[in-house]
Each structure stands twice: as structure tokens, then as C-alpha cells.
Amino acid sequence: MASELIFTNATVVTRDRAFTGTLRVAGGMIRDVDDGRSGLPQAIDCDGDYLIPGLVDIHTDNLEKHLEPRPGVKWPGLAAFQVHDRMLATAGVTTVFDSLVVGDMHLGKPGRQGALDLAKDVLTASVDDDLMKADHRLHIRAEVASDTVMNELANIIDHPLVALVSVMDHTPGQRQWRDLDKWKKVYSRVYTAAELDAQIDGLIERQKNYSAQNRQAVIGEARKRGIPLASHDDTTAEHVAQGHQEGILISEFPTTLDAARAAHAHGMKTIMGSPNIVKGGSHSGNVAAADLAEVGLLDGLASDYVPISMIHSAFILVDNHGIALPDAVAMVTAEPAAMAGLTDRGEITPGKSADLVRVKSYQDLPAIMGVWRRGRQVA
Structure with a gap:
């Protein structure tokens, strides 16, 4: 230096x-x-x-994509991590929360525990040996409707790099997938029509059995350790009110204008995926992030699945949506840093x-x- x-x-x-x-x-x-x-x-x-x-990126799935570049293809962990890390650095990301899922949402399919264990080991070694370009933390995404989520969470929650936990429910008919036809359209590439119906029935049943108790358990584990919490895919004002009552301060990827408005009414921060800005809307048909920005309901942006989209989205907000440059830049720097409790940067x-x-x-x-x-x- x-x-x-x-x-x-x-x-x-x-x-x-x-x-x-x-x-x-x-x-x-x-x-x-x-x-x-x-x-x-x-x-x-x-x-x-x-x-x-x-840039401070508190939600990216980019690491998982390199650990398993094709379904069933496992890439050497350190090599995958180095590519991921360099991609982030060249995209201007200096602090990143690598997002890893605990809990599986597909019946009869292998979970992501192998990827989680590999990522944990590689990240630990890379931190210890100063191999990284960016400063890496872990964002644990807990699928509360899963019957395995608590066991998987127990294996990672005390890792020193865990700095954010989000609670999510991707059950068909819930939140992001409240429109079952959209869920079927996406997963028709994976399942037959009969398998889709069986998946829906099984996942809804599992959600009834596990979601409420797991959500409270996940939140309790994070709060005991002082780890910031986010609620994923809030869709209604009721979803937001629940998160607020639970002490959650971040509404991550709200899917509707009503949810984003409710989040601000409760003093919560909102964060959206920056690809939503670049592409001009949500790939799932949910609310457009730019629309939230134009009415003052967007606080931060995360790369989600395209690291370079963060810097691109900030300038799109300036050029096309009337957002002042300092405010747009803050959405990818100061605001996400503050959400994660990082007061020394951004x-x-x-x-x-x-x-x-x-x-x-x-x-x-x-x-x-x-x-x-x-x-x-x-x-």
C-alpha cells in the first residue's frame, strides 16, 4: 500500500x-x-x-453461480471464489456480502449444504491468507418453510463473517410467487405438469408445518448475536408490519408499491436489485425499482445476480429518473453500508x-x- x-x-x-x-x-x-x-x-x-x-453490495448470488456453473457441476472452491472476487472488484464493489441459502425449497432435490460448506471453508482461508480484492462478509438467506433450515443455520450462524441474515419464504402462492401461474412458468423447465402439481401441494403443506416457527427461530438466533435482519420479498403491508414487530429494519426486494410504502411508514429501509433498474423492471413481474426511486421509496440497491449492474443502475437513476447524483451514488454505497451497520465506509x-x-x-x-x-x- x-x-x-x-x-x-x-x-x-x-x-x-x-x-x-x-x-x-x-x-x-x-x-x-x-x-x-x-x-x-x-x-x-x-x-x-x-x-x-x-460500492457496498449486501446481496449477491454470484458466488453460488461460480461454485456450480452448471447443474450438478461442482467447480474447485478456491478457483471459483477467486473469479467471483475479481469480478466484484472490477465492478467497483469493495465490500460484499456473499449470499448463501440455508434450507431447500424443492422436494426430492439435493439441497445447497455442500455449496454452503465449501463457500465457508474457502472464504475463511481466503480471509486468513489475504487473497481477496474485496472485503467479504456472509449474508445468510434462511428459507423458513424448509424442514432443514434450522440444522443448516446452526452450522454457519457463528461463523465470524456472518453479518446479515434474511428471512424468506419462496412457497408457491406466497410473496414473490403469489401468482402460481408465474411459478409454474418458471419451473416448467424443470418439472412435468404432474410434478409441478405435486411440488405445489408438498411445498404448501411444508410451509404450513414449518414456516411460522422457523421464522421466529431464525430471527431469535440472529438477534441473540446482534446480526442485522432483513425480510425478503415483502408483498403486503401486513408482511411489513410483521417484520417491524419482529425488529427487522430492512425490507429486501419488496414486490409491491404498497409494501415499500409501508416499510417507510414503519421506519424500515428498502433495498432492491440493481438488475431491476438496468432491465427496466422485475424479471418476476413485480414492482419496478425505478418507480420506487421516483417516489422516494428506494433506499439502496444490491447487485443480486449481476455485479456490474450496481454502478450502471446508479447512473441510470441520474440520467433517466431524475435522481440527484449524490443520492443515486449513496444507494450503492452509504445506504447499504448503514443498513449493515458499517459506519467506517460508504x-x-x-x-x-x-x-x-x-x-x-x-x-x-x-x-x-x-x-x-x-x-x-x-x-
């Missing part, structure tokens, strides 16, 4: 404004942020490019971690020109 870095002639984006300025980094921390340009010969001339905080201000991304506007797209984590260039 360089003892000191100076960035100048940059369009610096802080929490409340964007301006031509100079930024000094020392010891991995932001030390000074000033208006104007520096004439020091060692200063990095940013040529007017944006300088924004490193903003360009003295005393914060020197996690930085240099971004050039190129053909109406944000092109990432450099990424630094704690003052060390990682991409």
Missing part, C-alpha cells in the same frame, strides 16, 4: 454534492477532501472523472476507509477506470 495517495482534478461525489476536487489518502484512510486542484507532481490526475466511494469524508472507484462517462455508460480498497489498488 502506498504511504500516501493524492487524487486531483476529480469530480468528487460526497454524500451531499459533486464538485471538482482533490482527495488525500494515507494509512488506508481518507485524510483530506478539498475543492480545487493540486499541483503536486505525485498527484493522480483524474481528468475530470468521477471519484465515488467503493462515504468520501475524512476518517472513512479509502474505498474508492474512479468512473469515466463513456458513451452514456459508467466505465470503471480504477478501484481502491483501503488505499490499495485492487482493479
Whole structure:
């Protein structure tokens, strides 16, 4: 790590404004942020490019995709992790919560416990040996309607990297899949018509038997350890009210305008998938994230399944939806950091971690020109 870095002639984006300025980094921390340009010969001339905080991604399924690139194909763990990590860094993500599922939602199919164990081991080794470009945490996604969720949770909840837990229910007819026809359309590629009906009946029965008690148990385990909680795919005001009563502070991927509105009414934060912004809507037919942003109901964005979509979505909100640049950038930096309780990053201000991304506007797209984590260039 360089003892000191100076960035100048940059369009610096802080929490409340964007301006031509100079930024000094020392010891991995932001030390000074000033208006104007520096004439020091060692200063990095940013040529007017944006300088924004490193992105904070609290929900990505990208690691699982590399651990199992095809159904049934298991890739060597460390190799998969390195590709995943480098992909995030080059997308400007300096802090990431790798999202891993506990509990299975497909009857008669193998669960994800093998992927979970492999990811846990690889992440632990990579942290210990300083192999990572990004700062990795774990987001445990608990499928509360599963009969295996509590046993699987017990195997991971005390891992030191676990920093977020979300409760979710993907039972057909519930939340994201409240429209059974949409569920059938998606899974018709996997099951025959008869198998679909059997799956629906079995999953609904399992939900009746396990969901309520597992939800409370998962929440209790997270709260005992002081781990932040999110409620996934809130669809109704009642879903949000339940989460609020349980002490949940994040409504993750609300599927309707009513749910997002209720979340704000209860003082909860909302976060949506950034691919929703890039693609112009939800692939599942739920509420468009940009619509929430335009009415002030969107607080943060997560990459979900496409890491590069985070930076892209922030600039789309500015260019196409009337969101001020500092506010759009905060949706992928300061806001998700705050949701996860990370107070040392996510903003360009003295005393914060020197996690930085240099971004050039190129053909109406944000092109990432450099990424630094704690003052060390990682991409």
C-alpha cells in the first residue's frame, strides 16, 4: 500500500454534492477532501472523472453461480471464489456480502449444504491468507418453510463473517410467487405438469408445518448475536408490519408499491436489485425499482445476480429518473453500508476507509477506470 495517495482534478461525489476536487489518502484512510486542484507532481490526475466511494453490495448470488456453473457441476472452491472476487472488484464493489441459502425449497432435490460448506471453508482461508480484492462478509438467506433450515443455520450462524441474515419464504402462492401461474412458468423447465402439481401441494403443506416457527427461530438466533435482519420479498403491508414487530429494519426486494410504502411508514429501509433498474423492471413481474426511486421509496440497491449492474443502475437513476447524483451514488454505497451497520465506509469524508472507484462517462455508460480498497489498488 502506498504511504500516501493524492487524487486531483476529480469530480468528487460526497454524500451531499459533486464538485471538482482533490482527495488525500494515507494509512488506508481518507485524510483530506478539498475543492480545487493540486499541483503536486505525485498527484493522480483524474481528468475530470468521477471519484465515488467503493460500492457496498449486501446481496449477491454470484458466488453460488461460480461454485456450480452448471447443474450438478461442482467447480474447485478456491478457483471459483477467486473469479467471483475479481469480478466484484472490477465492478467497483469493495465490500460484499456473499449470499448463501440455508434450507431447500424443492422436494426430492439435493439441497445447497455442500455449496454452503465449501463457500465457508474457502472464504475463511481466503480471509486468513489475504487473497481477496474485496472485503467479504456472509449474508445468510434462511428459507423458513424448509424442514432443514434450522440444522443448516446452526452450522454457519457463528461463523465470524456472518453479518446479515434474511428471512424468506419462496412457497408457491406466497410473496414473490403469489401468482402460481408465474411459478409454474418458471419451473416448467424443470418439472412435468404432474410434478409441478405435486411440488405445489408438498411445498404448501411444508410451509404450513414449518414456516411460522422457523421464522421466529431464525430471527431469535440472529438477534441473540446482534446480526442485522432483513425480510425478503415483502408483498403486503401486513408482511411489513410483521417484520417491524419482529425488529427487522430492512425490507429486501419488496414486490409491491404498497409494501415499500409501508416499510417507510414503519421506519424500515428498502433495498432492491440493481438488475431491476438496468432491465427496466422485475424479471418476476413485480414492482419496478425505478418507480420506487421516483417516489422516494428506494433506499439502496444490491447487485443480486449481476455485479456490474450496481454502478450502471446508479447512473441510470441520474440520467433517466431524475435522481440527484449524490443520492443515486449513496444507494450503492452509504445506504447499504448503514443498513449493515458499517459506519467506517460508504462515504468520501475524512476518517472513512479509502474505498474508492474512479468512473469515466463513456458513451452514456459508467466505465470503471480504477478501484481502491483501503488505499490499495485492487482493479
